[in-house]
Amino acid sequence: MSEHLPVRERLRAALSATTRRLGEAGLESPSVDARALIAHAAGTDRPLVMLDELPPGFSAELERLTVRREHREPLQLILGRAPFRRLMLAVRPGVFIPRPETELALDLLREHSTGELAHVVDLCAGSGALGATVLDELPAARVLSVEIDETAAQLAAENLELAGPGRGRVLQADLLTQIPELAAAAPVDAVLSNPPYIPPDAVPRDPEVIEHDPHRALFGGGEDGLEVPHAVIAWSARLLRPGGVLIMEHADVQGPAAREAASEHGGFDLLSTAPDLTGRDRFLVARRAPVAPTHGSERLTR
Numbered sequence: 001m002s003e004h005l006p007v008r009e010r011l012r013a014a015l016s017a018t019t020r021r022l023g024e025a026g027l028e029s030p031s032v033d034a035r036a037l038i039a040h041a042a043g044t045d046r047p048l049v050m051l052d053e054l055p056p057g058f059s060a061e062l063e064r065l066t067v068r069r070e071h072r073e074p075l076q077l078i079l080g081r082a083p084f085r086r087l088m089l090a091v092r093p094g095v096f097i098p099r100p101e102t103e104l105a106l107d108l109l110r111e112h113s114t115g116e117l118a119h120v121v122d123l124c125a126g127s128g129a130l131g132a133t134v135l136d137e138l139p140a141a142r143v144l145s146v147e148i149d150e151t152a153a154q155l156a157a158e159n160l161e162l163a164g165p166g167r168g169r170v171l172q173a174d175l176l177t178q179i180p181e182l183a184a185a186a187p188v189d190a191v192l193s194n195p196p197y198i199p200p201d202a203v204p205r206d207p208e209v210i211e212h213d214p215h216r217a218l219f220g221g222g223e224d225g226l227e228v229p230h231a232v233i234a235w236s237a238r239l240l241r242p243g244g245v246l247i248m249e250h251a252d253v254q255g256p257a258a259r260e261a262a263s264e265h266g267g268f269d270l271l272s273t274a275p276d277l278t279g280r281d282r283f284l285v286a287r288r289a290p291v292a293p294t295h296g297s298e299r300l301t302r
């Protein structure tokens with residue numbers, strides 16, 4: 001593309017060519033991605049119509065970005081950031097990219113919490129999206145995030161520090177093991193979690209997901225994908241104060257299984273499933289019983 005054409009004409013040509021190429025690569029919304037790549041190549045966050053000059057090397061940079069997206073590298077990884085509620089989070093290769101549907105967990109937390117929300121735990125933190133949002137939206141809250149992966153734990157620490165300096169802490173640990181430092185955090189007011197939950201036979205098709213999200217972030221373990229979610233439920237029963245709530249994301253077919261797991265584990269008195277904005281069952285909402293219930297063979301007898 002000639003560097004001598006007026007800016008408006010160069011942008012129009014770039015938008016049309018990039019949209020066409022991304023459409024041919026199979027993207028669902030090629031013009032949205034094209035606009036984002038053009039803005040990134042131009043080094044601006046302003047609307048494209050407001051640009052009156054383009055940096056030297058704009059065309060070469062746009063070509064590099066377009067080729068990456070044609071190869072189905074996620075847009076967020078190319079841009080190095082992902083929007084999540086009010087925040088713009090840093091993202092990094094090898095770490096799960098936060099999804100818009102997870103944003104709803106914060107609304108559910110507000111809706112179902114009673115009492116103060118001073119201490120919140122985020123289990124399976126990834127980039128730290130949920131914990132960072134708590135710090136951003138609840139200025140008095142402190143957050144403890146737990147994440148197994150070293151790169152993700154480092155990224156979560158950075159995102160937490162930006163969202164609420166000095167109020168967030170990250171533990172790099174495996175929830176399937178004993179974690180004395182996590183146990184010592186009890187009692188907490190709420191647990192948020194978007195754990196891995198996909199069963200082994202439900203492999204995602206999109207190249208952005210299966211080739212770029214780490215498999216440990218996708219597949220939850222066990223035949224039903226619920227091994228890590230079970231650990232989240234068990235940790236929540238241990239950590240929550242009486243009346244504290246767990247909000248845990250799961251797949252749309254896992255509502256009954258998640259409620260059953262929490263019910264069988266014991267320690268919760270209110271269990272429900274909340275839908276996402278498209279009406280699909282996506283979140284377990286569980287309230288820690290005010291007094292630990294006695295059940296089955298554990299019932300006291302005199």
Ligand SMILES: C[S@@+](CC[C@H](N)C(=O)[O-])C[C@H]1O[C@@H](n2cnc3c(N)ncnc32)[C@H](O)[C@@H]1O
Pocket residue numbers: 096097098099102123124125126127128129130146147148149152173174175176193194195196216217218228
């Ligand atoms: C679906 S991703 C969600 C990340 C983040 N909560 C979000 O919503 O963007 C699940 C995360 O759980 C972590 N994870 C998987 N198994 C774990 C385990 N046993 N203990 C702690 N973290 C685990 C993965 O590394 C991954 O970062």
